[in-house]
Amino acid sequence: MVETRLSELFDVRLRDDDTPMSRAALVAAIQDADVLVPTVTDTIDAGLIGQAGERLKLIANFGAGVDHIDVDTARSRGILVSNTPGVVTEDTADMVMALILGVTRRIPEGLSVMQAGNWRGWAPTAFLGGRIGGKRLGILGMGRIGQAVARRARAFGMQVHYHNRRRLRPEIEESVEATYWESLDQMLARMDVVSVNCPHTPATFHLLNARRLQLMKPSAVVVNTSRGEVIDENALVRMLRAGELAGAGLDVYERGVDVNPELRDLANVVLLPHMGSATREGRVEMGEKVIINVKTFADGHRPPDQVVPAML
Incomplete structure (x- = not known):
């Protein structure tokens, strides 16, 4: 449902399975994307952000925790970071x-x-x-x-x-x-x-x-x-x-x-295998927050769930 809605609103490239993206795949994704939607298993560190193309302006995380994202480096590159607080x-x-x-x-x-x-x-x-x-x-x-x-x-x-x-x-x-x-x-x-x-x-x-x-x-x-x-x-x-x-x-x-x-x-x-937030309802709500963050940003406004270093 969430992926369908994203595809209706934006030009989207989706992952076909649940396996974590390789480093090479992440590099390829950020070099020509306007928005990246990672999960907790994707390490978005300074080295990776340094290889981002000029188009990348938003990292809309699918999840509340952002310790896998170098928010400071993203900010220094003019890239906003958002998350999905509250839904889990x-x-x-x-x-x-x-x-x-x-x-x-x-x-x-x-x-x-x-x-x-x-x-x-x-x-x-x-x-x-x-x-x-x-x-x-x-x-x-x-x-x-x-x-x-x-x-x-x-x-x-x-x-x-x-x-x-x-x-x-x-x-x-x-x-x-x-x-x-x-x-x-x-x-x-x-x-x-x-x-x-x-x-x-x-x-x-x-x-x-x-x-x-x-x-x-x-x-x-x-x-x-x-x-x-x-x-x-x-x-x-x-x-x-x-x-x-x-x-x-x-x-x-x-x-x-x-x-x-x-x-x-x-x-x-x-x-347990990191399943604390694993409910169908929670995953859908997380996706809906991602959509709101991306759509708000695409409309020229600050994403409602923007993360700034002072919050961390």
């Missing part, structure tokens, strides 16, 4: 709760036993997990998604806490019933579950490093649906293997598809 909020927040439940209630372990045909009936100590009602949830990054997670967590009876680079306005903080922690270290030491919902920027790279992970309780669980680079994955693996953390639920990874093989061997880890 509810879908990603749903997945956060799914991962929290998956890890704490050992759902993948139960599923594996059933699929293998090895279940021998109920037992009083089989597959014992933890109750999430009454537990403390620490949200790292209280933007749209973090707030959506907070609303869901409260419905599950969790106590919501958060750390953010800026404290929420009092009315927003009250609406999500969340307690603000200025010190991330102090928050981490007191949480039962930590959900990573902040973007990847130079300031958040390895924000959860070995030192900070070691502040967490051995009974705590960490969930990440944002960007893998926020967590020091090697330190996380060491602590999970040593029993210094109770579990992890991950939808994103520090090295993209190159997932640490040790993570796959741990029974206390739930791994």
